[in-house]
Amino acid sequence: MSLVKRPTASAEWFLPGILAGMWFTLRKMVFNIFHQSKMETLNYPEQKYEYGPRFKGNHVLTVKKDGSIRCTACMLCATNCPAQCIKITAAESTDPTVEKYPIAYEIDVLRCVFCGFCEEACPVDAIRMGPEWQTAALNGSKFTYDIQQLAYRPQLKGGIVSVLDDHERHGAGI
Amino acid sequence: MPKIKINGNEVEVPQGSTIIQAFKATGVEICHYCWHPGLSVAGVCRLCMVQIEGMPKLQIACNTEVKEGMVINNTSDVVKETVRWGLDFHLINHPLDCPICDQAGECGLQDQYMKFGQYDPEMAENKVKKHKVVDLGPTVVLDSERCILCSRCVRFTDEVSKTNELGIFNRGDRCEIGTVAGKPLANNYSLNTVDICPVGALTSKDFRFRQRVWYLKEADSICPGCSTGCNVKVNYNEEGLWRIRPRENKEVNGHWMCDVGRDSYKFVNLKNRLVAGKVGQRGSWQEVTATDAARSAGLKLRETVAQHGPDSVALVVTGQYTNEEYHRLFTFFTVNLESNNIFHWMNNPETTKDFDGLLFRGDRNPNTKGVVDALGSFALKAKWEDLQSQLSSRKIKVVVVAGPENQAVFPDMTEKITFFAQAESMIWLTAGQSEALNQTGAETWQIPLKTYIEKSGSFTNVQGKVQTFKVGTTIVAQAFTLSEVVELFSGQELNWNLRPHSLGGVKTNYSIANRGAL
Numbered sequence: 001m002s003l004v005k006r007p008t009a010s011a012e013w014f015l016p017g018i019l020a021g022m023w024f025t026l027r028k029m030v031f032n033i034f035h036q037s038k039m040e041t042l043n044y045p046e047q048k049y050e051y052g053p054r055f056k057g058n059h060v061l062t063v064k065k066d067g068s069i070r071c072t073a074c075m076l077c078a079t080n081c082p083a084q085c086i087k088i089t090a091a092e093s094t095d096p097t098v099e100k101y102p103i104a105y106e107i108d109v110l111r112c113v114f115c116g117f118c119e120e121a122c123p124v125d126a127i128r129m130g131p132e133w134q135t136a137a138l139n140g141s142k143f144t145y146d147i148q149q150l151a152y153r154p155q156l157k158g159g160i161v162s163v164l165d166d167h168e169r170h171g172a173g174i
Numbered sequence: 175m176p177k178i179k180i181n182g183n184e185v186e187v188p189q190g191s192t193i194i195q196a197f198k199a200t201g202v203e204i205c206h207y208c209w210h211p212g213l214s215v216a217g218v219c220r221l222c223m224v225q226i227e228g229m230p231k232l233q234i235a236c237n238t239e240v241k242e243g244m245v246i247n248n249t250s251d252v253v254k255e256t257v258r259w260g261l262d263f264h265l266i267n268h269p270l271d272c273p274i275c276d277q278a279g280e281c282g283l284q285d286q287y288m289k290f291g292q293y294d295p296e297m298a299e300n301k302v303k304k305h306k307v308v309d310l311g312p313t314v315v316l317d318s319e320r321c322i323l324c325s326r327c328v329r330f331t332d333e334v335s336k337t338n339e340l341g342i343f344n345r346g347d348r349c350e351i352g353t354v355a356g357k358p359l360a361n362n363y364s365l366n367t368v369d370i371c372p373v374g375a376l377t378s379k380d381f382r383f384r385q386r387v388w389y390l391k392e393a394d395s396i397c398p399g400c401s402t403g404c405n406v407k408v409n410y411n412e413e414g415l416w417r418i419r420p421r422e423n424k425e426v427n428g429h430w431m432c433d434v435g436r437d438s439y440k441f442v443n444l445k446n447r448l449v450a451g452k453v454g455q456r457g458s459w460q461e462v463t464a465t466d467a468a469r470s471a472g473l474k475l476r477e478t479v480a481q482h483g484p485d486s487v488a489l490v491v492t493g494q495y496t497n498e499e500y501h502r503l504f505t506f507f508t509v510n511l512e513s514n515n516i517f518h519w520m521n522n523p524e525t526t527k528d529f530d531g532l533l534f535r536g537d538r539n540p541n542t543k544g545v546v547d548a549l550g551s552f553a554l555k556a557k558w559e560d561l562q563s564q565l566s567s568r569k570i571k572v573v574v575v576a577g578p579e580n581q582a583v584f585p586d587m588t589e590k591i592t593f594f595a596q597a598e599s600m601i602w603l604t605a606g607q608s609e610a611l612n613q614t615g616a617e618t619w620q621i622p623l624k625t626y627i628e629k630s631g632s633f634t635n636v637q638g639k640v641q642t643f644k645v646g647t648t649i650v651a652q653a654f655t656l657s658e659v660v661e662l663f664s665g666q667e668l669n670w671n672l673r674p675h676s677l678g679g680v681k682t683n684y685s686i687a688n689r690g691a692l
């Protein structure tokens with residue numbers, strides 16, 4: 001069954017509706033020209049919107065206090081990831097207190113669905129999703145984020161320190 | 175045979191068996207760490223608790239013999255409560271570093287914790303710190319913090335390998351597994367301790383951190399490492415094989431296998447393999463599909479027989495193929511080509527009879543007995559010296575070599591390749607790549623073959639036991655079994671529906687392959 005809406009007599013009087021709409025637009029334009037600071041919209045890309053820190057944007061790999069990568073290469077994030085876009089290569093660290101660490105950690109961000117499951121799976125607060133949300137790039141290869149990009153990109157200003165520190169934990173007898 | 179009742183079901187078990195054996199035989203689940211069917215009873219983990227009617231206290235199933243009319247259960251609340259607390263004691267000093275522990279996913283502690291878990295630990299004391307990442311020897315790494323002191327590994331080196339490297343040092347909660355200074359855990363069976371360790375205290379240097387076990391699939395197979403033919407399970411994923419572990423077979427290998435055998439996954443992986451057919455000589459190869467290589471090689475073979483008679487071709491086989499393949503290949507040679515020039519290439523005639531008393535044998539081919547039997551049943555008696563004389567007198571024009579898939583056990587590879595290349599043409603059937611082929615002047619066809627994990631068939635081990643195995647996975651899509659090669663040699667077609675035949679055999683995901691080419 002299809003519903004066909006017959007034009008009614010009132011619909012033929014469209015001109016007042018259009019004029020009302022134009023009047024609204026014109027009013028806002030004139031208002032905005034004189035009150036630019038009160039404008040609702042942003043002049044992207046000169047102006048950018050800052051999301052709150054809990055926004056699920058671009059991934060960040062956190063670092064330890066000494067600046068080395070926090071991730072232990074346990075692969076729980078990769079296991080939990082529904083898009084299967086995390087690829088980790090683990091290796092034996094020369095430091096016996098570290099034991100296992102990733103020599104490669106790659107996220108194929110074009111396949112990522114920004115669900116945040118990786119963040120939730122991580123037992124050591126090594127991966128977070130940050131407030132950055134601009135992922136545009138000119139070249140397809142730029143969408144595979146590596147450790148350099150995930151942990152030490154310039155926007156992070158030297159890296160974000162993880163809340164979980166092994167030395168502190170061991171000191172507390174855990 | 176005493177009749178007993180396990181969790182309400184009446185069962186009959188052999189006289190003298192322990193309760194845990196009765197549980198295992200009837201397939202009833204019971205948790206245990208220290209008991210292992212291949213080792214003596216220690217009774218130290220106290221997790222195999224059962225309730226026996228008429229006994230005031232719980233008993234450990236691993237060290238209690240069954241008696242006629244026993245009524246046993248391990249599902250009552252009191253048993254569950256005891257196991258729960260037993261587990262809590264095991265976890266007092268356990269670091270719970272599952273994220274970096276290689277055992278995670280196949281760990282006895284994790285399994286029990288999920289079943290009986292004491293989710294809120296009640297210990298107020300600090301954990302006792304012990305040594306981590308202790309290098310026990312060339313193959314094994316120890317993490318004493320994770321060890322639950324079940325003593326399986328110690329009993330293994332005492333009772334099975336009889337090398338006595340491991341021991342328990344110190345007392346109380348300071349107890350640690352270790353080796354006496356200057357005596358590393360270095361025997362050919364050391365990696366069995368990694369298998370039997372119920373937790374992640376002992377890990378294999380070869381496998382450590384390379385994969386998470388839950389990403390791996392498992393297939394049953396037979397170890398091709400030597401003529402004992404240990405029953406094994408192979409772990410693999412789409413990238414290839416990652417490790418080999420023993421599978422129980424009382425008549426052949428018990429619960430164990432040797433460390434040398436565990437390396438026999440390496441030659442299977444792609445980087446060591448011949449992935450397509452090659453035709454050429456002196457290192458200038460033209461790459462063709464395996465099918466084309468086999469077809470043109472077969473044509474050459476048949477033409478040579480037609481021109482120069484059946485004695486102008488020869489076949490050399492190694493003991494690394496299945497009985498079925500030998501049968502098909504020998505039938506083709508003796509019936510279709512009417513040639514009896516079939517030779518057995520023995521890699522190590524001097525050490526063939528060696529045996530270390532446990533499993534490992536000097537004959538590093540899985541099916542030497544199979545090839546000898548097959549030669550016998552076709553009444554083939556050609557001697558190696560005949561091949562030598564016929565090759566140097568140029569009587570043999572084409573030599574077909576079913577070379578070893580495990581080339582590492584053939585120290586005479588280079589020498590033999592030069593020897594075979596005295597013939598005008600050589601048809602080289604093998605799974606791996608051989609450098610030496612680049613030096614020889616004979617016109618050569620290289621045809622890729624499947625390895626043991628990629629085909630079904632049977633090996634006859636040194637005891638004469640015929641053990642069958644099935645396809646586990648495919649590494650090289652183009653590779654053939656010897657039987658398939660013979661089909662193509664004789665000008666027939668294969669049933670292509672049964673196998674992938676495009677080059678590489680793997681679909682390319684172009685959206686990913688072309689990334690970055692924007």
Ligand code: SF4
Pocket residue numbers: 077080081082083084085086107111112113114115116117118119
């Ligand atoms: S946000 Fe979701 S899809 Fe993206 S990497 Fe994390 S788990 Fe995978």
Ligand code: SF4
Pocket residue numbers: 070071072073074075076077078088118121122123124125126127273
């Ligand atoms: S980011 Fe976290 S969950 Fe992922 S591998 Fe590293 S430690 Fe494990």
Ligand code: SF4
Pocket residue numbers: 268269270271272273275276277278279281282283284320372373374375
């Ligand atoms: S031994 Fe088992 S419980 Fe202990 S850290 Fe390893 S996986 Fe976790």
Ligand code: SF4
Pocket residue numbers: 320321322323324325326327328351367370371372373375376
């Ligand atoms: S190292 Fe493993 S096998 Fe040996 S005693 Fe400890 S837990 Fe048991």
Ligand code: FES
Pocket residue numbers: 205206207208209216217218219220221222234235236237
């Ligand atoms: S299995 Fe019985 S006490 Fe350990």
